[in-house]
Amino acid sequence: MSESLVVPTMAEMLAQGTQPEVLFWVGCAGSFDDRAKKITKAFVRILNRTNVSFAVLGTEESCTGDPAKRAGNEFLFQMQAMMNIEVLNAYEAKKIVTACPHCFNTLKNEYPELGGQYDVIHHTEFLKSLIDDGRLTVEGGQFKGKKITFHDPCYLGRANKVYEAPRDLIQKLDVELVEMKRSKANGLCCGAGGAQMFKDAEPGNKEVNVLRTEDALEVKPDIIAAGCPFCNTMLTDGIKHQEKEEQVKVMDIAELIANAQDL
Amino acid sequence: MSYLDNILFAILLIVGFGFFASSVKKIIRNINLGVDVNRKDNSKARWKNMALIALGQSKMVRRPVAGILHIFVYVGFIIINIELVEIIIDGLFGTHRIFAPYLGVIYDVLIASFEILAILVIFAVTVFWIRRNVIRLKRFINPDLNGFPKSDANYILYFETVLMLLFLFMDASDLHLQNVPGGFSHFHRAGSFPISQFIAPIFNGMSNELVALLFEVFWWLHIAGILVFMNYLYFSKHLHILLAFPNTYFANLNPEGQFDNLESVTKEVKLMMDPNADPFAAAPVDENAVPSKFGASDVQDLNWVQLLNAYTCTECGRCTSSCPANQTGKKLSPRKIMMDTRDRLQEVGKNIDANKGVFVPDNKTLLNDYITPEELWACTSCNACVEECPVNISPLSIIMDMRRYLVMEQSAAPMSLNAMMTNIENNGAPWQYSQQDRLNWKNEN
Numbered sequence: 001m002s003e004s005l006v007v008p009t010m011a012e013m014l015a016q017g018t019q020p021e022v023l024f025w026v027g028c029a030g031s032f033d034d035r036a037k038k039i040t041k042a043f044v045r046i047l048n049r050t051n052v053s054f055a056v057l058g059t060e061e062s063c064t065g066d067p068a069k070r071a072g073n074e075f076l077f078q079m080q081a082m083m084n085i086e087v088l089n090a091y092e093a094k095k096i097v098t099a100c101p102h103c104f105n106t107l108k109n110e111y112p113e114l115g116g117q118y119d120v121i122h123h124t125e126f127l128k129s130l131i132d133d134g135r136l137t138v139e140g141g142q143f144k145g146k147k148i149t150f151h152d153p154c155y156l157g158r159a160n161k162v163y164e165a166p167r168d169l170i171q172k173l174d175v176e177l178v179e180m181k182r183s184k185a186n187g188l189c190c191g192a193g194g195a196q197m198f199k200d201a202e203p204g205n206k207e208v209n210v211l212r213t214e215d216a217l218e219v220k221p222d223i224i225a226a227g228c229p230f231c232n233t234m235l236t237d238g239i240k241h242q243e244k245e246e247q248v249k250v251m252d253i254a255e256l257i258a259n260a261q262d263l
Numbered sequence: 264m265s266y267l268d269n270i271l272f273a274i275l276l277i278v279g280f281g282f283f284a285s286s287v288k289k290i291i292r293n294i295n296l297g298v299d300v301n302r303k304d305n306s307k308a309r310w311k312n313m314a315l316i317a318l319g320q321s322k323m324v325r326r327p328v329a330g331i332l333h334i335f336v337y338v339g340f341i342i343i344n345i346e347l348v349e350i351i352i353d354g355l356f357g358t359h360r361i362f363a364p365y366l367g368v369i370y371d372v373l374i375a376s377f378e379i380l381a382i383l384v385i386f387a388v389t390v391f392w393i394r395r396n397v398i399r400l401k402r403f404i405n406p407d408l409n410g411f412p413k414s415d416a417n418y419i420l421y422f423e424t425v426l427m428l429l430f431l432f433m434d435a436s437d438l439h440l441q442n443v444p445g446g447f448s449h450f451h452r453a454g455s456f457p458i459s460q461f462i463a464p465i466f467n468g469m470s471n472e473l474v475a476l477l478f479e480v481f482w483w484l485h486i487a488g489i490l491v492f493m494n495y496l497y498f499s500k501h502l503h504i505l506l507a508f509p510n511t512y513f514a515n516l517n518p519e520g521q522f523d524n525l526e527s528v529t530k531e532v533k534l535m536m537d538p539n540a541d542p543f544a545a546a547p548v549d550e551n552a553v554p555s556k557f558g559a560s561d562v563q564d565l566n567w568v569q570l571l572n573a574y575t576c577t578e579c580g581r582c583t584s585s586c587p588a589n590q591t592g593k594k595l596s597p598r599k600i601m602m603d604t605r606d607r608l609q610e611v612g613k614n615i616d617a618n619k620g621v622f623v624p625d626n627k628t629l630l631n632d633y634i635t636p637e638e639l640w641a642c643t644s645c646n647a648c649v650e651e652c653p654v655n656i657s658p659l660s661i662i663m664d665m666r667r668y669l670v671m672e673q674s675a676a677p678m679s680l681n682a683m684m685t686n687i688e689n690n691g692a693p694w695q696y697s698q699q700d701r702l703n704w705k706n707e708n
């Protein structure tokens with residue numbers, strides 16, 4: 001925990017004449033949101049520990065444009081996309097990993113038509129591949145025997161059909177993985193997508209995140225695992241709303257893995 | 264005189280199919296009011312989708328009870344249409360069970376399976392009716408369905424029951440006459456009647472002539488009923504029995520998270536970002552250019568697949584029942600989005616018919632008059648509705664196109680979203696942080 005993080009930028013790498021194995025796209029939440037920054041750091045600790053050569057764009061990174069696009073502002077989205085693509089192409093980025101399913105979806109699916117072709121993977125898929133290649137070993141550690149449920153982020157699950165990687169990772173922790181009544185393709189949104197994160201909800205009789213938290217609490221978990229900084233915030237708020245902060249934690253899969261290894 | 268029946272029958276067929284053809288023409292015309300979108304690529308994947316989803320009902324069985332019952336009705340519908348071929352030939356040429364001598368035992372098996380399916384259809388339809396009217400499943404009593412849509416659903420169930428009963432009674436009277444010792448008129452022995460044999464005894468004690476007359480009545484009502492039902496489709500959600508096939512064929516094949524790219528915007532953005540572009544140069548004049556509108560405020564701004572979607576929607580409400588916004592009491596109902604789109608499209612179509620082929624503005628639009636911004640802004644773009652729809656409709660794509668109109672044409676986003684967008688524009692993040700601080704997390708504890 002004490003060792004400081006090694007976080008090279010693409011610019012530094014270029015100055016040394018090297019290309020990292022993978023570009024880590026941090027995302028706005030991962031860069032600025034206090035809760036999400038912890039996820040970013042946990043992921044970097046794993047990358048550092050496993051000696052993965054990576055780099056970030058740092059101050060050259062900008063919003064992918066996802067919230068603008070989902071809000072209906074195609075102009076702003078495309079401007080963001082084209083600026084980002086210019087930067088990414090200048091660095092000849094090939095493989096991009098990100099801990100945000102919204103960045104993941106946009107970079108992977110919506111950038112190609114605007115001239116940005118990359119091999120984009122979500123951090124859960126990347127961590128899974130590190131384990132499969134024998135570069136990372138994971139044991140239960142502090143989580144052994146705990147009851148964990150996984151909330152499928154819409155933009156990872158339904159939108160891109162990534163259901164197994166996060167579950168495989170959780171299972172590596174010697175825990176009891178329990179499924180909520182709605183999961184995978186039937187998963188319920190946390191309520192943040194489609195730019196909802198940035199506005200008040202329309203009048204109704206409940207907030208979506210509260211409903212989703214109820215789904216999760218029904219299976220009586222010790223931990224709700226998430227794979228998205230926005231889901232993380234929504235579920236954390238939901239847990240607070242139910243006054244269950246003492247009993248149930250919301251954690252990103254990267255945090256679970258990093259903590260299990262005492263990183 | 265003896266040809267009178269055949270002539271009447273031919274007229275009935277011509278009128279029935281004639282009306283039907285004119286409705287089909289109208290539907291095609293209306294769908295073509297939408298803008299073009301390329302859905303002709305990758306035909307292999309498209310056929311596969313159609314085979315699995317429309318023909319194979321793969322998405323229906325995700326809700327097993329409704330799924331299996333629906334398969335009864337669906338298979339019953341298809342198979343009984345085969346019987347229709349024989350009925351039409353018999354009707355036109357005055358024959359009776361024309362296929363029987365050629366098919367032998369196979370004919371017996373066919374008729375027997377039609378009967379079993381007919382009874383399964385009646386069973387399924389009864390359960391459907393109970394689910395709607397007695398158990399009152401939430402998605403069927405939702406206010407979206409108030410008025411015609413609710414009656415429509417029930418009419419279809421009644422119609423199907425009556426058609427199946429007529430079919431079984433027709434067979435039963437036929438069987439009764441086939442069994443007359445020494446034979447009666449043209450009722451030769453043919454077919455096997457596992458279900459209608461239990462109905463046949465009601466004819467005992469009636470004169471053969473009366474039963475023969477009853478047979479004629481059942482026979483005519485059955486075929487006439489089918490023709491009426493076919494023409495009812497145009498007014499009904501039942502149109503899905505035909506459109507589910509093209510609809511699944513033309514459905515979006517991209518990942519659900521990939522929203523379409525607006526080409527018109529790409530052009531403008533490229534021009535804006537091109538350092539060599541002369542900002543004062545007049546835009547090149549394109550003779551054929553239609554003044555482009557961003558997003559959709561009315562049905563003509565939607566693409567033809569979205570309009571096909573609207574005609575295909577069966578109003579089953581699976582989308583709405585899985586929608587997080589709807590489940591938390593918000594006004595948004597993806598089913599209503601589809602129903603509104605269809606209603607408005609029908610209205611525009613009628614307007615065109617009434618005005619000799621051109622649309623005369625009626626001071627109404629899909630946006631506001633049918634769908635309110637409040638509904639549109641409640642969507643989390645989670646794709647639950649798209650995933651859930653048994654015929655691959657995307658209510659979300661319509662919601663997104665209408666949001667685009669609100670934002671890009673009317674600058675009518677909720678204030679908080681405007682703030683978010685300003686932040687992205689100025690700071691490269693939806694929050695008010697400086698882009699220069701993006702890496703600060705590295706050294707924070």
Ligand code: SF4
Nearest residue numbers: 586642643645646648
């Ligand atoms: S995408 Fe929108 S309309 Fe569809 S289910 Fe989600 S919130 Fe509802």
Ligand code: SF4
Nearest residue numbers: 576577579580582652
């Ligand atoms: S859009 Fe699909 S799921 Fe929704 S009501 Fe229509 S057919 Fe059913």
